[in-house]
Amino acid sequence: MIKVAKFGGSSVADAEQFKKVKGIVDADPDRRFVVVSASGRRFAQDNKVTDLLLLVNAHIEYHVDCTALLHEIERRYVDIKEALGLSFPVRERFDDFIDSIHAHSPEFVVSRGEWFTAQLMAEYLEKPFLDARDVIVFHHDGTVDLERTQLRIRDAVQRLGDFVMPGFYGSTVDGSIKLFQRGGGDISGAILARCIDANLYENWTDVSGFLSADPRVVDDPRTIHRITFDEMRELSYMGASVLQEDSIFPVREVGIPIQIKNTNLPEKRGTTISEVAKDGAREHLITGIAGKKDFLAVHVQKAHMSSKVGFVRRALSVFERYGVSVEHIPTGVDSFGVVVSAADVKDNIYAIVHDLQKELEPDSINVVDQLALISVVGRNMSRRAGTSGRVFGVLGEAGINIRMITQSSQEISIIMGVSNADFERAIRCIYDNFVDTEMVDMPRQATLA
Known part of the structure; x- marks a missing residue:
C-alpha cells in the first residue's frame, strides 16, 4: 500500500510539530511520500511564513526596507534546525536568498516558505528532498500539465524512492516558479498521489476531520467519518471546509480516497472522502x-x-x-x-x-x-x-x-x-x-x- 501524507502549515509550525510529524510518518511504513506546506502559526497571534513572505514582496514593490522581516523568517527556520539538531545550512541558504531577492519573481519569494520547510523536514525524516519546481509542470495558462508532471514524478520515484516534497508551487516549462492559489499545498499532495497511483491521500491538519455542523452554532457536533466528494463540495460551498476544494479533482478522477487527520490527535479516526460505502454499513441519514x-x-x-x-x-x-x-x-x-x-x-x-x-x-x-x-x-x-x-x-x-x-x-x-x-x-x-x-x-x- 502507498500513502501520500500532506502536512499543513499548523503541522510544521515549529520543532514540536515536526516531532509529531515524524511520529506519524514513522508509525506507518506505507507513508513513503510526504508533502509539506510552509510553517504556519505557532500561536493565535503569530504569523504564517507565507503571509510574511507576501509582506516581503509588498515591501520590495514599494521600496521599503524588509531586512528585519526577512531575518524574522530566517529565525523561524534556524530555531527549528537548532531544536532538532539538524545540519541543513539555513543561515547560509537564507543569506543567499536575501542577497538575490531582487533578482527573483514575487512567486519565487513566496515559494521559499515551503522550500525551507521541506528541506528541514527531509533531513529530519531521513528522506531525500524533491523540489516541486523540478516535477510539477504548469502550462502558461496556469493549469497543470499532468502528463509531463506524471512522467517527471515517476522518474523521481525511480531515482529517489521515498521523498519529501514542498507543496504550493511548481514551474512553467521554462523553469519559472509558479504558485497554486492559497491552500495549494493540498493540490500538490493530490497531484503526487495521482501520479504515483497511491492507495490513499492523507491530509494532516489541526482538526479531526469535517464536522457535521458549525461548532459556533451547534455544541460539540459529531465528526463526519465518511463523506462523498459531492457532499464535501456541497458543504464546502457553504463554508464548511478543511480542505482546498480543487484538491479533490486529481484524486477523484482515479478513485483515490482522501483522509483528513489531525496531527495533534493522530489517534482520532478523522474523515474519509470516498465514493464507496463498506458492505452493509450503517450510516447517518443526513451527513x-x-x-x-x-x-x-x-x-x-x-x-x-x-x-x-x-x-x-x-x-x-x-x-x-x-x-x-x-x-x-x-x-x-x-x-x-x-x-x-x-x-x-x-x-x-x-x-x-x-x-x-x-x-x-x-x-x-x-x-x-x-x-x-x-x-x-x-x-x-x-x-x-x-x-x-x-x-x-x-x-x-x-x-x-x-x-x-x-x-x-x-x-x-x-x-x-x-x-x-x-x-x-x-x-x-x-x-x-x-x-x-x-x-x-x-x-x-x-x-x-
Missing part, C-alpha cells in the same frame, strides 16, 4: 448541515413566463452585466427568483431592478433581503421517502418561516432560505432532530455516485 447569512433574493413574476423563450436568460444577463455571481435560481411556472450575495449588489441593486423592469417588463419584482441559506446535505436522504417534508415540518413546528426551497439535481442536498434572525435556531433545530440521530442501513455492495 451534515452548513449555511451562510446575508443573501438577497430578487423575485420576478410574469404571467405565462414559461412560454417565453429566453426569459430567464435575459434576466441573468442583467446580473452578469453588473458582475454579480448568482447563487441559486428557484423557479415556478410564472415566477423565478435570483439569489445573490447581498454584498455583491449593495451598490447597484436599484440599477439592477431598473434594468430588469426595462428588459423583462414583468408583472412585479420583489426584493427580499436579510436572507440566510442553509444546506442540508446527505447522500442517504433519497433512500428514505419524506425526508424533505419532515425537515420542513420540524422548522414549521419551531415557528421558522422558510422563504425559499431548492434541491440539487443529484438529490443530495436541500437548500432553504430563512431570515437571518432564524439562522442559528434553524440549524440547531435540524441538527437536533436529524443530523445526530437518524441512521440508514446501507445495502450490500452499495456504490455512491
Whole structure:
C-alpha cells in the first residue's frame, strides 16, 4: 500500500510539530511520500511564513526596507534546525536568498516558505528532498500539465524512492516558479498521489476531520467519518471546509480516497472522502448541515413566463452585466427568483431592478433581503421517502418561516432560505432532530455516485 501524507502549515509550525510529524510518518511504513506546506502559526497571534513572505514582496514593490522581516523568517527556520539538531545550512541558504531577492519573481519569494520547510523536514525524516519546481509542470495558462508532471514524478520515484516534497508551487516549462492559489499545498499532495497511483491521500491538519455542523452554532457536533466528494463540495460551498476544494479533482478522477487527520490527535479516526460505502454499513441519514447569512433574493413574476423563450436568460444577463455571481435560481411556472450575495449588489441593486423592469417588463419584482441559506446535505436522504417534508415540518413546528426551497439535481442536498434572525435556531433545530440521530442501513455492495 502507498500513502501520500500532506502536512499543513499548523503541522510544521515549529520543532514540536515536526516531532509529531515524524511520529506519524514513522508509525506507518506505507507513508513513503510526504508533502509539506510552509510553517504556519505557532500561536493565535503569530504569523504564517507565507503571509510574511507576501509582506516581503509588498515591501520590495514599494521600496521599503524588509531586512528585519526577512531575518524574522530566517529565525523561524534556524530555531527549528537548532531544536532538532539538524545540519541543513539555513543561515547560509537564507543569506543567499536575501542577497538575490531582487533578482527573483514575487512567486519565487513566496515559494521559499515551503522550500525551507521541506528541506528541514527531509533531513529530519531521513528522506531525500524533491523540489516541486523540478516535477510539477504548469502550462502558461496556469493549469497543470499532468502528463509531463506524471512522467517527471515517476522518474523521481525511480531515482529517489521515498521523498519529501514542498507543496504550493511548481514551474512553467521554462523553469519559472509558479504558485497554486492559497491552500495549494493540498493540490500538490493530490497531484503526487495521482501520479504515483497511491492507495490513499492523507491530509494532516489541526482538526479531526469535517464536522457535521458549525461548532459556533451547534455544541460539540459529531465528526463526519465518511463523506462523498459531492457532499464535501456541497458543504464546502457553504463554508464548511478543511480542505482546498480543487484538491479533490486529481484524486477523484482515479478513485483515490482522501483522509483528513489531525496531527495533534493522530489517534482520532478523522474523515474519509470516498465514493464507496463498506458492505452493509450503517450510516447517518443526513451527513451534515452548513449555511451562510446575508443573501438577497430578487423575485420576478410574469404571467405565462414559461412560454417565453429566453426569459430567464435575459434576466441573468442583467446580473452578469453588473458582475454579480448568482447563487441559486428557484423557479415556478410564472415566477423565478435570483439569489445573490447581498454584498455583491449593495451598490447597484436599484440599477439592477431598473434594468430588469426595462428588459423583462414583468408583472412585479420583489426584493427580499436579510436572507440566510442553509444546506442540508446527505447522500442517504433519497433512500428514505419524506425526508424533505419532515425537515420542513420540524422548522414549521419551531415557528421558522422558510422563504425559499431548492434541491440539487443529484438529490443530495436541500437548500432553504430563512431570515437571518432564524439562522442559528434553524440549524440547531435540524441538527437536533436529524443530523445526530437518524441512521440508514446501507445495502450490500452499495456504490455512491
